[in-house]
Amino acid sequence: xxxxxxxxxxxxxxxxxxxxxxxxxxxxxxxxxxxxxxxxxxxxxxxxxxxxxxxxxxxxxxxxxxxxxxxxxxxxxxxxxxxxxxxxxxxxxxxxxx
Amino acid sequence: xxxxxxxxxxxxxxxxxxxxxxxxxxxxxxxxxxxxxxxxxxxxxxxxxxxxxxxxxxxxxxxxxxxxxxxxxxxxxxxxxxxxxxxxxxxxxxxxxxxxxxxxxxxxxxxxxxxxxxxxxxxxxxxxxxxxxxxxxxxxxxxxxxxxxxxxxxxxxxxxxxxxxxxxxxxxxxxxxxxxxxxxxxxxxxxxxxxxxxxxxxxxxxxxxxxxxxxxxxxxxxxxxxxxxxxxxxxxxxxxxxxxxxxxxxxxxxxxxxxxxxxxxxxxxxxxxxxxxxxxxxxxxxx
Numbered sequence: 001x002x003x004x005x006x007x008x009x010x011x012x013x014x015x016x017x018x019x020x021x022x023x024x025x026x027x028x029x030x031x032x033x034x035x036x037x038x039x040x041x042x043x044x045x046x047x048x049x050x051x052x053x054x055x056x057x058x059x060x061x062x063x064x065x066x067x068x069x070x071x072x073x074x075x076x077x078x079x080x081x082x083x084x085x086x087x088x089x090x091x092x093x094x095x096x097x098x
Numbered sequence: 099x100x101x102x103x104x105x106x107x108x109x110x111x112x113x114x115x116x117x118x119x120x121x122x123x124x125x126x127x128x129x130x131x132x133x134x135x136x137x138x139x140x141x142x143x144x145x146x147x148x149x150x151x152x153x154x155x156x157x158x159x160x161x162x163x164x165x166x167x168x169x170x171x172x173x174x175x176x177x178x179x180x181x182x183x184x185x186x187x188x189x190x191x192x193x194x195x196x197x198x199x200x201x202x203x204x205x206x207x208x209x210x211x212x213x214x215x216x217x218x219x220x221x222x223x224x225x226x227x228x229x230x231x232x233x234x235x236x237x238x239x240x241x242x243x244x245x246x247x248x249x250x251x252x253x254x255x256x257x258x259x260x261x262x263x264x265x266x267x268x269x270x271x272x273x274x275x276x277x278x279x280x281x282x283x284x285x286x287x288x289x290x291x292x293x294x295x296x297x298x299x300x301x302x303x304x305x306x307x308x309x310x311x312x313x314x315x316x317x318x319x320x321x322x323x324x325x326x327x328x329x330x331x332x333x334x335x336x337x338x339x340x341x342x343x344x345x346x347x348x349x350x351x352x353x354x355x356x357x358x359x360x361x362x363x364x365x366x367x368x369x370x371x372x373x374x375x376x377x378x379x380x381x382x383x384x385x
Binding site for chain 1: 118138139141148151152153154155156159178180181182
């Protein structure tokens with residue numbers, strides 16, 4: 001099991017909590033809670049060892065521009081493929097802005 | 099049914115099996131009445147899984163929702179089959195047992211809270227061993243306690259099914275609803291194959307496994323009360339119908355004599371199959 005903590009610049013605090021997904025085989029759950037303005041804190045527990053580079057690459061694309069809402073994001077990953085991870089992240093951010 | 103009708107049916111249907119545990123619980127309670135207790139944002143993770151290098155889930159795989167069923171107070175406990183095979187550990191087991199205990203406490207204060215348990219579980223979580231077993235024993239006691247006041251309705255929809263100690267919990271429910279996709283058994287197929295040998299019990303032979311432990315067979319043998327299509331409104335209606343029936347004359351867990359009598363008459367010199375099992379359990383006086 002791998003544990004990662006990533007931080008990115010962000011905008012105003014998120015306005016709600018979001019939960020998507022299940023820690024099922026090849027899937028993951030994402031919990032979002034609002035955080036003070038300016039920072040996104042992302043904690044990842046992943047069953048896939050050696051996946052840190054891939055996680056950084058995937059999250060960088062979404063958060064590097066600093067335009068996301070400020071949030072605590074917790075990801076519990078049961079060895080999801082990059083495709084599933086992208087879909088779950090998109091679903092979580094869509095629900096956050098809904 | 100033609101292929102085209104099949105597809106139309108599939109697209110228009112509201113599958114219950116395809117829902118997550120949380121969606122299942124919300125879909126059964128009266129619209130807008132459901133609120134989750136000890137939910138994922140309370141982050142009651144299993145303290146044992148991460149120590150063993152296993153990724154935990156924020157709700158430990160058990161969803162407890164309080165709300166109304168047909169306008170009456172109710173609690174729905176749903177087990178998430180996708181997380182660790184729906185296994186029950188210390189936290190998830192305590193959530194389920196506590197939900198039932200609180201429902202019984204409500205009844206002692208004249209609040210007629212009834213309970214629904216959505217079983218999707220392989221039983222005890224092996225990584226949490228005795229703590230999971232203790233929790234399952236507490237769930238059994240709580241069902242026995244609560245079912246003195248209000249019906250406890252169990253639903254096994256599939257596709258995980260209900261096994262191990264939790265199959266005993268299912269057997270203790272006032273009413274048990276199954277679908278064709280459900281399975282109910284004390285031991286899972288692979289465990290039986292390991293003990294009995296592949297010649298007698300091939301765990302990879304799915305039609306064979308379902309013919310013996312599937313929902314249709316279990317209902318035909320009297321081990322479940324209703325066989326329902328995988329359709330959320332139909333399952334909800336069957337649930338409401340059973341609750342409207344009130345308590346059965348005798349709780350299911352006190353109706354074992356019929357089954358024991360049948361088992362005593364069984365001829366174990368010939369290999370049992372689906373048809374002979376049905377015949378055995380359907381014969382003789384019903385309780």
